[in-house]
Amino acid sequence: MDIKDLISLTHSQGIIRRYFIVNGFDGALTMLGLILGFLFSDPTDIDNIINVCIGAAIALCVSGISSAYVSESAERQYVLTKLEQSxxxxxxxxxxxxxxxxxPIIIALVNGLAPFVISLLILLPLWLFKSGMVLPISPLLMSVLIAMTIIFLLGVFLSRVSGISWWRSGLRTLLVGILTAVLIFVFVGY
Known part of the structure; x- marks a missing residue:
């Protein structure tokens, strides 16, 4: 049986989709928070910013993989045991x-890699700046824009599941990102 068949057999499509969205959203908001924290703080070396953000991205990845694997393995074993008993x-x-x-391995990888990959995308302007590329705006601001775009796109992806307007769903998730930015500004920006 291939992976698609195994996922279908266990009816795990929805679980995988939820884990991707939930942890992808966590990764985007975490990077948004870190980047805004650096943006509102005293100037910091770009290497330090990248290192802190990579550390957080790795922690999100390891946490996502390990927590999902442990919980999903237990759930799958429980279902298998019940099926054997019946x-x-x-x-x-x-x-x-x-x-x-x-x-459980597939679910764990999705759960851990979603925030990691999204974090790397958000950090891309910092790496480009570090490599000497001239950017049209500050690399931190560009990372904030990428984070907000990804947050919006996660909402658009959710619209396909829920059947609501992609625009409405994208705006709803974007509002969460904006609220996060406002709260960070209120508590850190002063």
Whole structure:
């Protein structure tokens, strides 16, 4: 069985989608918070900013992978055990057992890689600036714009699931990003 079949067998499409959105959103908001914190603070060396943000991105990744794997493995094993009990047979050599072992790994990777990849995208202007590229605006401001765009796009992605207007869904998530920025400005920007 291929991965798509295992996901289908376990009805995990929605779980994977939720983990991608939730942890992707966490990654975007975390990077937004860090970048704005640096933007509203005394000037800091670009290497320090990148290192702090990469440290946070790695922590989000490891946390996402480990927490999802532990919880999903337990859930999949529970479902498999219940199925074995109801069928009064050992299913350890079946596609159900294979799925119970494989799907938690897939879910864990999605849960951990979503915030990591999104964080790297948000940090791209900082790396470009560090490499000597001339940017039209400050690399920190450009990172904020990328974070807000990604937050909006996560909302657009959610609209496909919920069936509501992509514009409305994107604006709703963007408002969360804006509220986050306002709160950071109020508490850190003064």
């Amino acid at each position: 069928m009064i047979t050992d299913l350890s050599q079946t596609s159900h057992a294979h799925a119970a072992r494989t799907v």
